[in-house]
Amino acid sequence: xxxxxxxxxxxxxxxxxxxxxxxxxxxxxxxxxxxxxxxxxxxxxxxxxxxxxxxxxxxxxxxxxxxxxxxxxxxxxxxxxxxxxxxxxxxxxxxxxxxxxxxxxxxxxxxxxxxxxxxxxxxxxxxx
Amino acid sequence: xxxxxxxxxxxxxxxxxxxxxxxxxxxxxxxxxxxxxxxxxxxxxxxxxxxxxxxxxxxxxxxxxxxxxxxxxxxxxxxxxxxxxxxxxxxxxxxxxxxxxxxxxxx
Numbered sequence: 001x002x003x004x005x006x007x008x009x010x011x012x013x014x015x016x017x018x019x020x021x022x023x024x025x026x027x028x029x030x031x032x033x034x035x036x037x038x039x040x041x042x043x044x045x046x047x048x049x050x051x052x053x054x055x056x057x058x059x060x061x062x063x064x065x066x067x068x069x070x071x072x073x074x075x076x077x078x079x080x081x082x083x084x085x086x087x088x089x090x091x092x093x094x095x096x097x098x099x100x101x102x103x104x105x106x107x108x109x110x111x112x113x114x115x116x117x118x119x120x121x122x123x124x125x126x127x128x
Numbered sequence: 129x130x131x132x133x134x135x136x137x138x139x140x141x142x143x144x145x146x147x148x149x150x151x152x153x154x155x156x157x158x159x160x161x162x163x164x165x166x167x168x169x170x171x172x173x174x175x176x177x178x179x180x181x182x183x184x185x186x187x188x189x190x191x192x193x194x195x196x197x198x199x200x201x202x203x204x205x206x207x208x209x210x211x212x213x214x215x216x217x218x219x220x221x222x223x224x225x226x227x228x229x230x231x232x233x234x235x
Contacts, residue, residue, distance in 0.1 A: 035224065037172075044129060044215065044226060044227070044228045044229040045164070045166075045172065045215055045217075045226045045229070046226065047223070047224035047225065047226065050224075059222065059223075061223060061224075062223075095171055095172070102178075110159075110219050110222050111158075111159040111160050111219050112160060112178060113219075114162045114174055114177045114178075114217075115162075115164070115172075115174065115217075115224075116173075116174040116177075116183065117173075117174075118171040118172055118173065119171065120171050121171050
């Protein structure tokens with residue numbers, strides 16, 4: 001079974017650093033993009049970016065560029081989302097998800113890829 | 129949100145409910161549409177992929193369609209367990225974009 005398990009809830013103070021994790025099992029970790037999605041309290045889903053463990057290729061949403069860093073450790077099948085200096089506005093639930101998809105006629109396009117499965121989420125609370 | 133969804137929709141058990149998702153030529157108009165279902169306090173899950181395909185385990189009461197720069201999700205034979213938030217999503221120049229979500233209430 002393909003599964004993503006995220007690290008536990010975090011409570012931090014503004015200005016502190018944080019690294020949360022997403023550990024994959026049931027598939028070849030390095031061969032699939034991992035995406036991160038933010039959900040602020042009572043709000044919708046926002047795509048933050050994606051990371052390809054095989055070659056560390058990274059793409060950030062413009063809204064999150066420079067605000068967070070995506071990385072991974074292939075030796076332990078784990079992807080990371082980190083902040084160097086948290087703000088109160090970073091308080092949210094964060095989800096990781098694997099990019100799954102198909103390549104019709106052996107042509108791979110991002111358009112034929114989707115988020116499945118998802119991790120259970122990591123609640124990050126930033127408060128003084 | 130880049131994609132526009134109605135904030136809420138409702139119906140009685142057994143009814144058909146439709147949720148719209150409006151975008152533009154740069155996103156829905158040139159990419160596939162995906163739908164995700166999210167129960168309160170739970171992670172989202174894939175409901176529809178590539179406009180109208182259902183993953184295994186998703187009941188055929190759920191159907192998706194796309195026309196031009198718009199898409200829709202239909203839930204037929206509405207059931208109490210369908211009460212959840214529903215999000216459309218697509219790609220816009222390799223950036224993932226979501227709709228604002230629609231809360232479905234079963235009356």
